[in-house]
Amino acid sequence: MPSPRDAASIDGSTEGRPAKIGGATLPARPALEVNNVEVIYDEVILVLRGLSLSVPEGSIVALLGSNGAGKSTTLKAITGLVSTEHGEVTEGSIQFRGEELTRLDPAEIVRRGLSLVMEGRHVFEHLSVRENLVAGAYTRSGLDAEREQMVYDYFPSLKERSAMRAGYLSGGEQQMLAIGRALMAEPTLLMLDEPSLGLAPKLVKEIFDIIKRLNRELGTTVLLVEQNARRALEIAEHGFIMESGRIVLDGPAAELADNPDVREFYLGLSETGRRSYRDVKHYRRRKRWL
Ligand code: ATP
Numbered sequence: 001m002p003s004p005r006d007a008a009s010i011d012g013s014t015e016g017r018p019a020k021i022g023g024a025t026l027p028a029r030p031a032l033e034v035n036n037v038e039v040i041y042d043e044v045i046l047v048l049r050g051l052s053l054s055v056p057e058g059s060i061v062a063l064l065g066s067n068g069a070g071k072s073t074t075l076k077a078i079t080g081l082v083s084t085e086h087g088e089v090t091e092g093s094i095q096f097r098g099e100e101l102t103r104l105d106p107a108e109i110v111r112r113g114l115s116l117v118m119e120g121r122h123v124f125e126h127l128s129v130r131e132n133l134v135a136g137a138y139t140r141s142g143l144d145a146e147r148e149q150m151v152y153d154y155f156p157s158l159k160e161r162s163a164m165r166a167g168y169l170s171g172g173e174q175q176m177l178a179i180g181r182a183l184m185a186e187p188t189l190l191m192l193d194e195p196s197l198g199l200a201p202k203l204v205k206e207i208f209d210i211i212k213r214l215n216r217e218l219g220t221t222v223l224l225v226e227q228n229a230r231r232a233l234e235i236a237e238h239g240f241i242m243e244s245g246r247i248v249l250d251g252p253a254a255e256l257a258d259n260p261d262v263r264e265f266y267l268g269l270s271e272t273g274r275r276s277y278r279d280v281k282h283y284r285r286r287k288r289w290l
Contacts, residue, residue: 033054048077059237064239080105135179
């Protein structure tokens with residue numbers, strides 16, 4: 001797990017990017033640090049059980065795991081949204097750039113530069129595309145025309161449809177609008193919950209390419225929750241795998257993509273080729289990290 005706490009403080013000029021000291025490149029400092037977090041819903045349902053992860057400034061990090069592992073709950077804990085679902089962070093700390101986020105109001109968390117694109121392409125269906133973008137800027141002083149244009153530059157099809165009701169957009173366009181709306185809040189950490197869900201492979205590629213560009217061109221740090229492990233590990237630098245509310249494995253994305261257990265369980269591949277879901281289920285029982 002990356003824990004390069006002091007890389008930037010040794011060389012204050014790094015702005016979170018990898019620091020060069022005496023010829024050696026140190027990893028970037030973490031933008032986000034989640035330490036030993038426990039989340040309980042309805043005062044009894046324990047979902048996160050000591051979850052820890054770290055997202056280096058300027059990186060793309062993938063959070064993978066099977067259904068019900070607690071990935072969405074992790075994102076909701078970070079953004080303060082668990083409280084809207086009768087959930088509570090009962091243990092641990094969540095720090096963004098060294099400042100504690102737990103118990104802050106969700107709008108304040110957005111103001112601090114964290115935006116979440118929730119699972120299921122949540123857009124305001126009765127509002128136009130442009131009105132959705134205006135809504136995304138509510139934590140800022142008002143709609144920034146330059147920012148709006150930037151969103152249209154990344155998603156040209158939204159510009160053509162700016163006056164159209166969001167409910168009439170295709171699934172892919174709604175996902176683009178959901179990302180565009182999150183960008184209007186000027187996040188430095190963008191979190192996306194299963195952006196590929198239900199989209200055709202061509203659109204998935206397009207969305208992932210844009211995520212990569214946002215990271216490269218704007219320097220936006222990205223925490224990506226995905227079922228599509230293959231695509232996620234292609235664009236991420238580091239990955240975390242969670243099960244039953246805690247991290248069971250983490251490492252550089254390329255290493256995870258080569259890990260035999262990850263290949264069999266999450267990528268559906270083995271030395272002998274693609275396995276059926278039945279085989280994968282069978283293999284699940286003897287994964288090495290359990
Ligand atoms: P998926 O990939 O299916 O979305 P996930 O890894 O994102 O799964 P979560 O949605 O975080 O997992 O759910 C983790 C567990 O917490 C599940 O058992 C779920 O039933 C439970 N859970 C999630 N939200 C609530 C809630 N609001 N109240 C009670 N239990 C919840």
